Amino acid sequence: MKKTSVLSIAIALSMSASAQAAEELRLLTWGGYAPQNVIDLFEKETGIEVKVTNSNNEEMISKLRATRGSGFDLAQPSQDRVLGAQKDHKIYKPLDLSKIDRAQFIPSMLSATEGQSTLKGEVYAVPHVWGSSGLVVNRADAADIKDYTDLCNAAYEGKVSYRLKRPTLIGFAYAMGEDPFAAYSDEDKYQQIMDKVGQKLMDCKDNVKTYWSGGDALLNLMRSGETVAAMAWDAGGWKLNQENADITFVAPASGALGWIDTFVLPRKTKNEEAAYKWINFVMQPDIAAMITDSAGNFTASKGSDEYVDATLKSQYQASFSAADIDNIKWYPPVPAGLEKIEGKILDRVNAY
Template sequence: MTRIVLAALIAVAGSAHAQDKTLRLLTWGGYAPKEVVEQFTKETGYNVEVTTSNNEEMISKLRATAGAGFDLAQPSQDRIAGPQTEFRIYKAMDLSKVQAAQFIPSMLDATKKNTTVKGKVYGLPHIWGTDGLVVNTKTSKAMDYTDLCAAENAGKVSMRLKRPTLIAFAFASGKDPFALYNNPKAYGALMDDMGKKLIECKKNVKFYWDGKDQLLAGIRSGELTTAMMWDTGGWQLNKDNADVKFVAPKSGALGWVDTFAIPAKGKNDAAAYAWINFNMRPEIAAKVASSAGNFTASKGADKLMDATLKQQFADSFPDAALQNIKWYPAVPAGIEDIEGRVLDRVKAAP
């Protein structure tokens, strides 16, 4: 064997070994804080390459590569069954490799049910939270999503031009969009109606937000009186200004659960399962939850959470509001195409 061939073989072997010791993680901002990554690497020897993203981008990235490029992804639970059925971008979870006792049982069971395709589970719960309203109570009396369109808030509101806004407006209009998921014609008609409402509401919108920095700055400066926002954004603002509060809307906050899911062509399942089990340890989960600003599916982690955050949660969610959370069910294939067409019309409208 020549020295050149031998060197090439050594290089290939070295590269494969390095890849075996790397976890390529596709996740949300705040879900892989530096101190947690460093502790994981120290304990396991796995390095972590973190790519931050959102639901739409995660699905797009994995669809483009048929599930390659990452070893672990963190889509929301409602965004697994549909894409898996349509694009086959995930691989089934090997539950024998998961320390199930570390999870809150009810949340684990619900997420397994919502991410099951043809009898196989494709997702496990990690971080959960809600979307609702953030209101400057000195300048706005908003109590539900449609109050974003009230005359008092003209030119002073913000929302995302994404599917949660369509769904939120449907609930605030007395409809149940989730009940129509399996009736595309009826769902399309409902979304068309909500699209018209959003077009009528455009005069009230200061800007449609995509990034949190712009949104938080708008509330802090007084440029915005009300916004459709996630709960922890509101609690973060409340620490600086007691007049700004996260409000669970009368029609119900929208509840989401971000998961652990393994891409179909991930190369390091061992590292993925190690990260899952590591993250669900209560003391680690509490660190991640504090970084993300949300609560976790780890059993016992709530006892280690920041006391201020726990009080803010209790203030925003009295029992009636907690029971009224509208949890996202799995999104059937084709539903997002309907929503996308409606949102394109809203965007194009003057």
């Protein structure tokens, strides 16, 4: 009897320890994506303890490479850092989409992320936090600027700004009727598109007050009125809108350029079920709005804009219609060789 009792106690203790260990979610994410108020609500609802490690794309991949995909239950690399890392290092595992409430996601964002993270028929990522770049416009002075190439209108000589970086090349390409992302797999075609864009940017040079390199510099150009329109990020446009109601972010007619930070499962996750519970929990519109308030960017949660701060809600809805959201051009991974093409074009424009 005694031996049986001791054995039973040992088994019970072992099972209890295993259960406790399972009720933990180790999250590898970006700062602001797992605010304490959201963690508290999740822990209260599920009993699962959340342990957060803040990181960035390079560190996430480095950590998971070093451990061969272990040490974390859920990670959040950007959309363009999923397939390449999986092909090279095999650090993720496919998602079981039946365990994710896909109805909570904005359909176009879900489709874009799944499409860009599918390998051998398996989906490795779903979207979470996103942001975009497009146009910041002073509508009192430049109300007719609706697309990237409108920055080159003769009326705005010396009054616009953009960066000499890839987003400018990509944005102008789309506004000129090209599809640069579709040409990523064809280097010759991409070169033709970039040559065309480069010539347009050289022709547009008289309109450029300066090529901005830092966000603060761009904001100050718009504040002072030295520029009336620019290519910039959505959050920057909304920041200026709080100071001057005439200035705001405008989603270009040919499509804003977007990035998405995703949810992926590390290959050796120990608590996959907790990971799915977290995804479904934070994609609820009211919870997602709390993450927007913390991170400063919107999520792919459908309808979450209705729950955010009233000012930000108004700005977001004024900048993005449903059609504008569906028209966002999401950055795919950049193939080898294209950066060299872009660099030469940008150098040529700068020296013109």
